[in-house]
Amino acid sequence: MGRHALGVPPKKRMQKKFADALSLLYSVFSITKTTHFTTMSCCNASTTRPDLHDLSKRINPEEKRLVNCKQVDVNQLMPLKYQWAWEYYIKGCANHWMPNEVPMQSDIELWKSNRLTTQERHVIMRNLGFFSTAESLVGNNIVLAIFKHITNPEARQYLLRQAFEEAIHTHTFQYIVESLSLDQREVFNMYHEVNSIHDKDAFEMTLTSAIMEEGFSTETTEGLQTFLKNLVGFYVIMEGVFFYSGFVMLLSFKRQNKMIGVGQQFEYIMRDESIHLNFGIDLINGIRSENPEAWTPQLEQEVREMIKKAVELEVAYAEDCMPRGILGLNATLFRDYVQYIADRRFDRLNMPLEYGSKNPFPWMSEVTDLSKEQNFFERKVTEYQKAASLEW
Ligand code: MN
Ligand code: FE
Numbered sequence: 001m002g003r004h005a006l007g008v009p010p011k012k013r014m015q016k017k018f019a020d021a022l023s024l025l026y027s028v029f030s031i032t033k034t035t036h037f038t039t040m041s042c043c044n045a046s047t048t049r050p051d052l053h054d055l056s057k058r059i060n061p062e063e064k065r066l067v068n069c070k071q072v073d074v075n076q077l078m079p080l081k082y083q084w085a086w087e088y089y090i091k092g093c094a095n096h097w098m099p100n101e102v103p104m105q106s107d108i109e110l111w112k113s114n115r116l117t118t119q120e121r122h123v124i125m126r127n128l129g130f131f132s133t134a135e136s137l138v139g140n141n142i143v144l145a146i147f148k149h150i151t152n153p154e155a156r157q158y159l160l161r162q163a164f165e166e167a168i169h170t171h172t173f174q175y176i177v178e179s180l181s182l183d184q185r186e187v188f189n190m191y192h193e194v195n196s197i198h199d200k201d202a203f204e205m206t207l208t209s210a211i212m213e214e215g216f217s218t219e220t221t222e223g224l225q226t227f228l229k230n231l232v233g234f235y236v237i238m239e240g241v242f243f244y245s246g247f248v249m250l251l252s253f254k255r256q257n258k259m260i261g262v263g264q265q266f267e268y269i270m271r272d273e274s275i276h277l278n279f280g281i282d283l284i285n286g287i288r289s290e291n292p293e294a295w296t297p298q299l300e301q302e303v304r305e306m307i308k309k310a311v312e313l314e315v316a317y318a319e320d321c322m323p324r325g326i327l328g329l330n331a332t333l334f335r336d337y338v339q340y341i342a343d344r345r346f347d348r349l350n351m352p353l354e355y356g357s358k359n360p361f362p363w364m365s366e367v368t369d370l371s372k373e374q375n376f377f378e379r380k381v382t383e384y385q386k387a388a389s390l391e392w
Contacts, residue, residue: 066287067218067227069151077153082286085154088279092161095275097268099172104179104261111180116258119326124259126321127246128182129190130197131269132173134238137204138276139166141234145211149218149227150283158279165272172265179261196320200242200313207233224294228284232303235280236345237310239273244341245318245334248361252327255363267367281348300351307342308354314338333360 063071064081080086110116116124142163150156177187191201207230210216217223247270254263288295318334325331339355346353359365 064152065290066152066155066283067149067224067291074151074153074156077157080154082152082154084282085152085158085279088275088282089154089158089161091275092158092165092272095268095271098168099175099265102261102264102268104176107259107261108179110258117326119322119324120253120258123249123321123326124253124262125182125187126190126194126197126317127250128173128176128187129194130200130246130317131243132170132177132187133191134201134242135166135169135173137201137208138234138238139163139170141204141208141230142166145208145230146234149211155283162276162279165276169269169272172269176262176265194320196313196317200238200310200317203310203313204233204238204242221294224287224291225296225299228287228294228299229302229306231280231284231287232306232349235277235284236349237307239280240277240345241307241310241314241338241341242317243270243273245314245321245338248334248337248364249321249327249329251364251367252329256327270367281345284349303349304346304351304354307345311338311342311355336360 059072059076059079061072061079061081063069065071066082142159147156147159147163150159173187176182177184191197210226211230216226218227247266250259250263250266251270253259254267315331315335315338318338319331322329322331322334336357337360339357340359343353343355343357
């Protein structure tokens with residue numbers, strides 16, 4: 001291709017591309033060219049055209065709203081109103097990692113050896129199967145269902161970061177499958193083929209499709225309630241309940257010095273997820289306080305039933321992963337654990353507790369505190385965010 005292959009000099013082409021991009025922007029945001037761009041005079045008082053230099057158009061951050069905001073421009077991040085949302089974004093960025101930076105050699109050797117039992121392999125495979133598609137479900141729900149309806153730029157800034165983290169998490173399972181030479185089709189199809197995984201995912205997918213229905217709007221109370229149920233379903237249930245049996249199982253291997261690369265990846269994912277969960281709950285509570293009419297006693301009861309149902313699905317999943325005990329774990333301990341986790345979520349939602357179960361795995365709280373001494377990160381920033389102040 002010659003330099004002028006399109007018959008237009010490069011500078012003109014650039015101008016054309018810029019003009020095309022602008023007209024796309026106009027159509028997306030319904031800005032008309034005449035309004036802002038062809039009228040360069042700001043002194044023409046005879047028309048109703050907005051004035052380019054009109055200081056009264058500067059946003060008042062107090063008018064920002066998490067949903068249904070029409071008063072302020074969603075393209076202007078600053079000044080912030082929701083400092084917490086910005087801080088989650090900064091924390092997420094400070095935890096940045098990539099799966100292919102984690103060495104997998106000892107995992108590969110162990111996986112190819114005869115030093116893992118059939119039950120141990122089963123637990124690992126089930127969790128790879130669940131997480132490999134669950135991460136994509138969460139990412140897709142952010143992009144397709146949540147993002148559009150959140151009308152606040154600092155919250156959107158975090159959603160963009162979170163969506164990328166979900167892509168990194170999906171990448172992690174591609175990387176593990178490739179490293180261990182597992183059957184890709186078997187792992188990535190488990191959400192169709194394994195009942196205990198399918199049941200958890202089907203529960204989530206109905207919540208996404210409810211938002212994507214034709215004519216859905218958060219401007220009616222009913223619509224906003226459906227939206228809140230989606231947020232509970234993904235942030236509190238998927239990332240806050242459905243992930244936690246898997247975290248315990250894979251971190252238990254690492255504690256016994258088995259599959260330490262995979263265990264490391266799960267530690268990083270869990271640290272990211274604790275931020276996702278906390279952002280999500282702050283978002284839910286923020287929308288509640290701005291729209292108190294939506295959080296009715298009936299909605300609260302529905303949310304309680306959703307979380308109770310999720311606990312049963314998660315206990316069934318744990319039983320399916322380990323029909324017999326391994327590594328000092330068994331299904332009974334998981335019932336206590338999942339109930340304990342669910343109570344913590346009720347507490348964060350300012351709802352009465354349901355179970356009163358004790359945490360059978362107190363060591364899990366230490367794992368969220370890891371201080372990044374791992375040597376494979378030596379060439380990078382070594383001090384990472386601590387998750388100690390976060391709910392997990
Ligand atoms: Mn994730
Ligand atoms: Fe997440």
